[in-house]
Amino acid sequence: MDVRLLWLALGAFAGSVESSLIVSVLPAIATETGVSLAQAGYLIFGYSIAYGIGTPLLSTLFGHLDRRSVVAGAELLFGLMCLLLGVLPGFLLLVLARTCMALGAGLFTSTAQATAVALAAPGKRGSAISTVVMGGSIAVAVGVPASALVAEFLGWRVAYLGLGVLAIIASATMWLKLPGDIHGDPRTIRERLSVLKVPGMPLTLLASGVMVMASFTFFNYLAPVTTDLLGLDRVLLPLVMFAFGVGAVFGNFFGGRLADRIGGRQTMLVIGGLMVVLLAAVPLLAMLPRPAVLPAFLFHMLLYGVVSWGFFPPQLHRLAALAPAAVPLSASLNLTSMNLGGALSALVGGLVLENLDIGWLGPIGAVVAVAALVIAYLAPDHR
Structure with a gap:
């Protein structure tokens, strides 16, 4: 197996952990920031809207770039927003940070599997995609409960700081280890x-x-x-x-x-x-x-x-x-x-x-x- 795929899997792991971690820490965020649970749901609303609409737009905007730049940059944005969630005061700032985080998560997810296919040897494309998807599967089965445990005993901000560090390490390694000549997808929105x-x-x-x-x-x-x-x-x-x-x-x-x-x-x-x-x-x-x-x-x-x-x-x-x-x-x-x-x-x-x-x-x-x-x-x- 190409070990470079593991760094893509690590990026998928971090994104999948965060998308479910928010479910377990929503009441704690609501209590700390002084909003109701229903209002805290805007953390999910903003993220989902940005992910759903922003991902195809950003994929088109950055389609001319090589995929190393896109996946590393997207994961870096995701990691930085995790760090901001760990330190920012005030509910509105948290909503803004998580909304921006969704742009990085969506762009990474939409590009990572195509990058894995480009890295794979002939006849190994299926296993390459499976390796990246495995990161998300491990996140759901192990990473989410572990991060929820950290959030429960050390605080939700510590859990986000840890995720941010993990994502930034993955981003830096992708930039260093992935080739810079994997072409992107230049198709327009209409296409x-x-x-x-x-x-x-x-x-x-x-x-x-x-x-x-x-x-x-x-x-x-x-x-x-x-x-x-x-x-x-x-x-x-x-x-x-x-x-x-x-x-x-x-x-x-x-x-x-x-x-x-x-x-x-x-x-x-x-x-x-x-x-x-x-x-x-x-x-x-x-x-x-x-x-x-x-x-x-x-x-x-x-x-x-x-x-x-x-x-x-x-x-x-x-x-x-x-x-x-x-x-x-x-x-x-x-x-x-x-x-x-x-x-x-x-x-x-x-x-x-x-x-x-x-x-x-x-x-x-x-x-x-x-x-x-x-x-x-x-x-x-x-x-």
């Missing part, structure tokens, strides 16, 4: 959006965004669900995140294989149906006898990790079937759709917290998941 003309593509992308909206309406506010709704100690959050991470690894693995066996649409319907059930069941967990709450919730989050991450492979399967020659373009737009769905989930979850009870996060998410199921059913699998 990147041309894939939307493929019949069925808009509906399939919409299904991705709505499914993420459903999933994260609950997941964004996992910390208060754990403590306020279920009455569990917040020191158990790293364990909850670990259960989710283990499920995510299995979901990513089996989602793709199930799509190969029964097709992308059928897999999405199965996974979406399970998502509806799990979200609707959230309030029921609080009704269990006290000794049963923790084991039941851990099992619930294990399954939730499976379905939350299990829908990525079948969606890519469907996109590839619709436009086999334009997978990079459709995958990029899928990422945009998912992040816009994530932004809306922060707003919807905030409205639930302000106007209803926290126990409604799951059922409201279930209603949105039903809408995603309908869209997924209507979207064709082939042109």
Whole structure:
């Protein structure tokens, strides 16, 4: 294996850790900065909007540069914003820093896999991409619980400072170790959006965004669900995140294989149906006898990790079937759709917290998941 791929994987690791770490530290940030949990959700909203809209724009703007400059620069921006999150006072400054962080994270993610392919020897491209993706998988299973543990006992700012240092080390090593002659992608925005003309593509992308909206309406506010709704100690959050991470690894693995066996649409319907059930069941967990709450919730989050991450492979399967020659373009737009769905989930979850009870996060998410199921059913699998 080309060891240079490991530095790309490290960058993917840092980005994946941060995107889930915010879920466990949101209440602590809200308390320290004097805002409500619903207002703290703007940290997620700003990040998701910047990631979803900024990534294709920056990819176009910097498409003429070599990929070493892009991945190293994007990871450097991400790392510097992590450091700022660790020291900046005031909620608005934190929102601004995390929004800028999303630009670095999105640009890195959109460029890293293509860079891995360029580095790979003939016949090794699949394993090269897997190496980079492995960074994200390890982050979800191990990095997120570990960072949540650091945040719990040393403070959320220390966790962000550590992530910032890690990302800057990865950026510097990418600059030193990667070749400077890997050409970028100079396509214009119009060319990147041309894939939307493929019949069925808009509906399939919409299904991705709505499914993420459903999933994260609950997941964004996992910390208060754990403590306020279920009455569990917040020191158990790293364990909850670990259960989710283990499920995510299995979901990513089996989602793709199930799509190969029964097709992308059928897999999405199965996974979406399970998502509806799990979200609707959230309030029921609080009704269990006290000794049963923790084991039941851990099992619930294990399954939730499976379905939350299990829908990525079948969606890519469907996109590839619709436009086999334009997978990079459709995958990029899928990422945009998912992040816009994530932004809306922060707003919807905030409205639930302000106007209803926290126990409604799951059922409201279930209603949105039903809408995603309908869209997924209507979207064709082939042109």
